[in-house]
Amino acid sequence: MPAETKYDSGMKLILVLLIAAFAQAQQNDWLIVPGQRLGPITRTTTRADLDRLFGKSNVTDKDVDMGNGPEPATVVDERTPAKSLVISWNGKQIHDVMICYPDVRAGCRWHTAEGITLGTSVEKLESVNGKPFQVDPWGDDLGGSVVSWQGGKLENHTLGVILGYPESPNGPTAEQRKWVQQVSLPNVKVLSSDYEAVRQMHPTIERLYFQFAPTNPSFH
Numbered sequence: 001m002p003a004e005t006k007y008d009s010g011m012k013l014i015l016v017l018l019i020a021a022f023a024q025a026q027q028n029d030w031l032i033v034p035g036q037r038l039g040p041i042t043r044t045t046t047r048a049d050l051d052r053l054f055g056k057s058n059v060t061d062k063d064v065d066m067g068n069g070p071e072p073a074t075v076v077d078e079r080t081p082a083k084s085l086v087i088s089w090n091g092k093q094i095h096d097v098m099i100c101y102p103d104v105r106a107g108c109r110w111h112t113a114e115g116i117t118l119g120t121s122v123e124k125l126e127s128v129n130g131k132p133f134q135v136d137p138w139g140d141d142l143g144g145s146v147v148s149w150q151g152g153k154l155e156n157h158t159l160g161v162i163l164g165y166p167e168s169p170n171g172p173t174a175e176q177r178k179w180v181q182q183v184s185l186p187n188v189k190v191l192s193s194d195y196e197a198v199r200q201m202h203p204t205i206e207r208l209y210f211q212f213a214p215t216n217p218s219f220h
Contacts, residue, residue: 165204
């Protein structure tokens with residue numbers, strides 16, 4: 001039987017790597033199932049598992065500002081924001097995950113079965129929820145955070161949603177300033193998503209967080 005050549009060994013290695021890459025791609029369907037899984041990530045996923053699931057070169061431990069200043073986290077696919085995740089830990093268990101970091105308004109690959117992702121409009125959220133919901137007024141650190149789904153279909157979702165509105169590179173126009181004033185502190189204490197001023201701002205999901213346990217929608 002002829003001895004194995006360096007060419008044969010190289011081809012075998014390439015085949016193994018292709019199979020591993022294919023298996024990894026098959027594992028990750030980019031689907032967010034609130035409270036259950038985030039692609040291949042489940043409640044029992046460990047830090048070591050992330051290296052296996054996403055490739056060691058794609059997983060980094062670093063401090064990240066997740067809304068309350070820098071904190072230790074694990075970043076997955078940092079070089080590709082449309083695929084990235086920022087994971088914070090409670091001991092060895094996943095606490096929460098910020099999806100598509102830094103913020104990506106278009107092209108984020110992570111999504112729920114209903115199509116909720118970064119860039120989703122307030123109208124689409126209302127449609128999925130089955131009714132309007134409540135939002136913190138703009139003007140503080142939690143501005144735009146969904147604080148209550150008002151008993152809608154998203155009531156028990158484990159997703160934290162923060163809405164933002166598009167701003168002109170040259171600053172808000174006079175028309176925009178009028179609407180911003182009406183959705184900001186101290187002029188209003190709580191907002192309904194179907195309030196005219198909210199609609200006129202055309203808000204979309206600016207930040208999206210995932211947890212395995214039910215939580216207040218504005219946990220960040």
